[in-house]
Amino acid sequence: MVDSWLRPALTDPSEAALEIMRLSLVDWLACGIAGVSEPVAQITRSLALEEGGTAQATLFGGGHVPCRAAALVNGATSHALDYDDTHFAHIGHPSVAVIPAALAIAQSQGAGFDAFLRACLAGCEASIRFGVLLGRGHYQVGFHQTGTAGAFGATVAACQLLGLSEFQMAQALGLVSTRASGLKSQFGTMGKPYNAGIAASNGVEAALLTARGFESNPMALAGQNGFLPTHHCDGEEAAPEGWFMEDISHKFHACCHGLHAALEALEGLKPFDPKRVRKVQVATHPRWMTVCNQLTPTTGLGAKFSYRTVIALSILGYDTAALGTYDDALMADARVVALRNLVEVADDATLSETEARVSVTTKTEHHASFDLTAPLDIAQRRQKIRRKAHSLVGDDRIWLAVEQGDFPNLISLM
Structure with missing residues (x-):
């Protein structure tokens, strides 16, 4: 075999x-x-x-x-x-x-x-x-x-x-x-x-x-x-x-690959004012819940395995492809913490391991999804x-x- x-x-x-x-x-x-x-x-x-x-x-x-x-x-x-x-x-x-x-x-x-x-x-x-x-x-x-x-x-x-x-x-x-x-x-x-x-x-x-x-x-x-x-x-x-x-x-964000589909989906919803965000919902395959769903990381390394943190960083305009974004001090920044607390992550077995769905609520709801297997020539x-x-x-x-x-x-x- x-x-x-x-x-x-x-x-x-x-x-x-x-x-x-x-x-x-x-x-x-x-x-x-x-x-x-x-x-x-x-x-x-x-x-x-x-x-x-x-x-x-x-x-x-x-x-x-x-x-x-x-x-x-x-x-x-x-x-x-x-x-x-x-x-x-x-x-x-x-x-x-x-x-x-x-x-x-x-x-x-x-x-x-x-x-x-x-x-x-x-x-x-x-x-x-x-x-x-x-x-x-x-x-x-x-x-x-x-x-x-x-x-x-x-x-x-x-x-x-x-x-x-x-x-x-x-x-x-x-x-x-x-x-x-x-x-x-x-x-x-x-x-x-x-x-x-x-x-x-x-x-x-x-x-x-x-x-x-x-x-x-x-x-x-x-x-x-x-x-x-x-x-x-x-x-x-x-x-x-x-x-x-x-x-x-290949990775084009400097964090766990399990987070990339959600980040790409979020990119499809921009731009919007971070101050108007009321709630963010992320749906991902159940497998990633034990891999990259650290809820409150205190280090930049931990942030690379946290949906809530990278979504907050992206909404605030930080470059998730830049190494310097994953800084220990930034994890305690009041704006990052406040926005991170608005992010909810749930598993959805109907999604493949390469898919994610993101919803952002401001005055209205905005939805997007992304699959990492989408063709890239x-x-x-x-x-x-x-x-x-x-x-x-x-x-x-x-x-x-x-x-x-x-x-x-x-x-x-x-």
């Missing part, structure tokens, strides 16, 4: 999937470079540099450390802002778990840009496919798919760059199944981006051990007492065709991601390095 789900990720990719992977690479780099000053990035980086070891791979913010440590730090750093790509088929963030693992192994092996990009795509596709296989029950019970499914994707990318056989990859996936971890209880803390780093590091470790002859149970995924039967998995057994990566979603996506990267790092150097396939320059920008 697992083999049929994974195999499509190891075939020759479509041009559309490769193009989306390039855009996700730009997005990942920009998020990582912009995230280097975040506490989780500083703490993990200082630990890696303090421990030292063979200089195999580059860290965001500078420095070279062993592959496992680099994957851990770069995974946590790139997810620190919670601004990276998402795939709703498994409610996870593929790039932050897979690209750090691929980058570390690619550097250590002297791989070129094309091999690196293709390994990233194979790993991200595998991560999403494992996430769909794990199913909604796995996520709903409390597992963070970025950490769990992401570890399998990171392993696939690392194995491909190491040139391991299918048998060896099966061994590595069996091995990482005993390491894959990550809990939703960490949301709103440094533990959430740490989950991404753990996934990346676990994938690197499993692949490197396997390359050295380490043996594991290749049935540790689906066999008796394996990962699937012990981790509340309820996914479909029939593997779908095509490339899931073609449907990846490749030209629009390229424009939005280039603008986002420029906003995060201040220039187009990341965009140009990826467009030109300039791997050494790409690494130097970190």
Whole structure:
């Protein structure tokens, strides 16, 4: 069963999937470079540099450390802002778990840009496919798919760059199944981006051990007492065709992706005077109620998981795409608190996970809805991601390095 789900990720990719992977690479780099000053990035980086070891791979913010440590730090750093790509088929963030693992192994092996990009795509596709296989029950019970499914994707990318056989990859996936971890209880803390780093590091470790002859149970995924039967998995057994990566979603608001549909719906109702707002009602899929419905966050990080707060910020004219908006002090601002208290959030099982409905009451009621799966053509996506990267790092150097396939320059920008 697992083999049929994974195999499509190891075939020759479509041009559309490769193009989306390039855009996700730009997005990942920009998020990582912009995230280097975040506490989780500083703490993990200082630990890696303090421990030292063979200089195999580059860290965001500078420095070279062993592959496992680099994957851990770069995974946590790139997810620190919670601004990276998402795939709703498994409610996870593929790039932050897979690209750090691929980058570390690619550097250590002297791989070129094309091999690196293709390994990233194979790993991200595998991560999403494992996430769909794990199913909604796995996520709903409390597992963070970025950490769990992401570890399998990171392993696939690392194995491909190491040139391991299918048998060896099966061994590595069996091995990482005993390491894959990550809990939703960490949301709103440094533990959430740490989950991404753990996934990346676990994938690197499993692949490197396997390359050295380490043996594991290749049935540790689906066999008796394996990962699937012990981790509340309820996914479909029939593997779908095509490339899931073609449907990846990129963030254009600097907060949890579960909030974006509501923010986009609200944009469709503007402009209106915040002083005239009497009530705001948000309807969302029930799944998001335990993910991003913090009622009274006191930190900027917590605000990134709060419908009431981001809706209040948006109505007051704050740019929800700007990193500086999610400031601890702003969470205590009287205007923000007062407007936040006018926002009501309710679940609606008739909505999909990518939809939201917003109603704003002033003198009259105004209604709008939005679905994140609404078509966004490749030209629009390229424009939005280039603008986002420029906003995060201040220039187009990341965009140009990826467009030109300039791997050494790409690494130097970190």
